[in-house]
Structures are given as C-alpha cells and as structure tokens.
Amino acid sequence: MNLYPLKFDPILKERLWGGTKLKNVLNKLISSDITGESWELSGVDGNISVVVNGELRGTSLQELIQQNGAELLGKSVVERFGSDFPILIKFIDANQDLSIQLHPDDKLAKERHNSFGKTEMWYVMDSDPGAKLIIGFNKNVEKDEYIKSVENGSLLDLMNYEEVNEGDTFFINTGKIHAIGAGVLLAEIQQTSDITYRIFDFNRKDKDGNLRELHTDLALDAIDYSMKDDFKVQYSNENNVINKMVDCPYFKTNFIDLTAEMIQDVTKRDSFTIYMCVGGEAEIRDDWGSVLIKKGETVLIAAASKSIELIAEKAKLLEVTI
Known part of the structure; x- marks a missing residue:
C-alpha cells in the first residue's frame, strides 16, 4: 500500500x-x-x-x-x-x-x-x-x-x-x-x-x-500528594534542528522551528512519526508523496518511510514518535 x-x-x-x-x-x-x-x-x-x-x-x-x-x-x-x-x-x-x-x-x-x-x-x-x-x-x-x-x-x-x-x-x-x-x-x-x-x-x-x-x-489511591517541580519542559528553539522536548516510555516529542529545507534520515527509526503544526505552514515529503500542513493540522508518516523532508519559510512543528 x-x-x-x-x-x-x-x-x-x-x-x-x-x-x-x-x-x-x-x-x-x-x-x-x-x-x-x-x-x-x-x-x-x-x-x-x-x-x-x-x-x-x-x-x-x-x-x-x-x-x-x-x-x-x-x-x-x-x-x-x-x-x-x-x-x-x-x-x-x-x-x-x-x-x-x-x-x-x-x-x-x-x-x-x-x-x-x-x-x-x-x-x-x-x-x-x-x-x-x-x-x-x-x-x-x-x-x-x-x-x-x-x-x-x-x-x-x-x-x-x-x-x-x-x-x-x-x-x-x-x-x-x-x-x-x-x-x-x-x-x-x-x-x-x-x-x-x-x-x-x-x-x-x-x-x-x-x-x-x-x-x-x-x-x-491514584494521586501523587507530593509537591514536585518536575513539569515545566525546558527545550531549545534553534532553527532547522531537532530540539528535544520530552522523552518518556510512551512518546518522544521534539520541537522544530523550520525556516528552510530540512532532510531527516530516519532509517533507524522503528516508529511512525507524527507532525503537529503549531505555527505557519510547511510541506512534508516522504518516500511516497508530499502534503502541505498548516497551523492546526496533523500528519502521520509511516514507519516504513526512511527519509522525511520538511520545507518551509516559517513553520513550527511538534514531531512525535514512540
């Protein structure tokens, strides 16, 4: 398919x-x-x-x-x-x-x-x-x-x-x-x-x-009653790189501030990839096709894709994998 x-x-x-x-x-x-x-x-x-x-x-x-x-x-x-x-x-x-x-x-x-x-x-x-x-x-x-x-x-x-x-x-x-x-x-x-x-x-x-x-x-019996300052995520926002946000057993999330073309080799990624557009718009290409993603939209990339190309003049993306 x-x-x-x-x-x-x-x-x-x-x-x-x-x-x-x-x-x-x-x-x-x-x-x-x-x-x-x-x-x-x-x-x-x-x-x-x-x-x-x-x-x-x-x-x-x-x-x-x-x-x-x-x-x-x-x-x-x-x-x-x-x-x-x-x-x-x-x-x-x-x-x-x-x-x-x-x-x-x-x-x-x-x-x-x-x-x-x-x-x-x-x-x-x-x-x-x-x-x-x-x-x-x-x-x-x-x-x-x-x-x-x-x-x-x-x-x-x-x-x-x-x-x-x-x-x-x-x-x-x-x-x-x-x-x-x-x-x-x-x-x-x-x-x-x-x-x-x-x-x-x-x-x-x-x-x-x-x-x-x-x-x-x-x-x-489900509440954690202790006060913990462990919830605010600190992350970088460098342009056109993968900025790591969350890495937990259930999902991994990165922030991408995209202002140009960015190609990712995901040969070793044994997971689907999700992109949520949280600002601007971008074109996303993989081995089988391409799609335009705008603010408020979400795209799923199959695990079988081994190269992902991101293209934008200005876009903010959340990248999610397992």
Whole structure:
C-alpha cells in the first residue's frame, strides 16, 4: 500500500468549557461556539480517525493498522501495542476552566478499567493575558489533609498555578493533579486512554442542570500528594534542528522551528512519526508523496518511510514518535 503522508478528519468534541479558538485560530470547520477538543489522530474505540487526503481517503486508522501493521507503526510498536494505536493527539480550547483532574498509572488503570494509564504533555499555542494552568500541589500534602480540603471546599488553596505563554510546554505524568485554565489553546499528546478522575468541577452544571460526576474515592489511591517541580519542559528553539522536548516510555516529542529545507534520515527509526503544526505552514515529503500542513493540522508518516523532508519559510512543528 502507498503509505504517503496521511491527514485525518478531525473528531470535534463540544464541551461545557469549550470556545471558538479551534474555529477562529486553527481554522477548523466548526459552527458551534463551545467546541473544546479536536481529536486529530485517535485509535480510541468509538472515535477512530479516518483519512481525509489522497487515494486512501475514507480509510480508518484501524483499517490501515490491520492492513499494514509494522509497515505503518513500526515493528517495536506492534510488539508493544499490537494493533492498538498508542497515542492520542488533540488540540484543546479552554474558554472556561477545565475540571481539576488526574489520571491513573498503567497498573491501576489495568486493574480497574482494563486500560492504559494516561501520561500526557501540553504545548501552549495561544493564551489570553494572565491565563493559567493548575499543575500539582503548592506544598506536600497528606492524604487526610487532601480529603478534608475536598469536604470543606478549600481544595483550590492547595493548588499550584502556572501562568503561561505561547511555547510553554508541560509534562503531566500519572497521578499529578492538573487543569487547563480559561483562555488557553494548546496541543496535547497523550497515551491512548480516556480514563480521567475528576475531583473538582467548580460546581458547574451541565445543560440539563446536573452537577458533573466526581471521582473522589477512585482518585485517593491514584494521586501523587507530593509537591514536585518536575513539569515545566525546558527545550531549545534553534532553527532547522531537532530540539528535544520530552522523552518518556510512551512518546518522544521534539520541537522544530523550520525556516528552510530540512532532510531527516530516519532509517533507524522503528516508529511512525507524527507532525503537529503549531505555527505557519510547511510541506512534508516522504518516500511516497508530499502534503502541505498548516497551523492546526496533523500528519502521520509511516514507519516504513526512511527519509522525511520538511520545507518551509516559517513553520513550527511538534514531531512525535514512540
């Protein structure tokens, strides 16, 4: 099969906290004013991405994996994950604060939900003045102290707030309490998992007037109660080179500030490659074809491609592999 650079139809999600930046900033074809998420590349059951360009248009990601296996994913990826696509790629627009939440690790998620845990990272693409994220605690907290704060409504007093700007990047490991604040547009890279423990939702009600479900008891054994300054990712932004950002067991992410032509020999890369365009536009070529990627778009390159050419006068790309 001709595994040229593949684009997929975004899976758009309305959320209570969603807004209009996916439409107005990233040019998604959206009529709703409360769209919070654009799932760019997904193997989640019920939300399988479908190719939108070229001769494979209309083919699902799952069909591609079944037909091509290691040629698409990489031999080592198939050995670890079988026919499951291991990464979920999103753009998120928070017009309001998201709920405060956390995700269990692989062991706990397997025991409780027969699922992977959820390690993730955020790259801030746009933020309103003063916009913040919640990441972790502002001090070491005992479990009893945490429970008391939930019961008496003082949980926010224990939260660590981080004011953000474009380009800021954060690594959110399992167990770390977090929330995206109002006014933040970001790119999210995560394990393929939809397991979330919501612990506080600002007492919001859904469209039917009901408070959203909290997962207070489930969260107790999943939370990391210690204060850790381990979440802000420091990276270089030299032009036309691979600037390393995150390297964890679940994904590797690099930042590329592209102002010219850049050719990568990926002969030894036993993994697919994902490019998220977070600024400008670029042409991406591989062994089978080429595609134009603009801000807010995502492209999948098959593991069988051994050379990737990136061409742009001005583009910012996140490169993601396993």
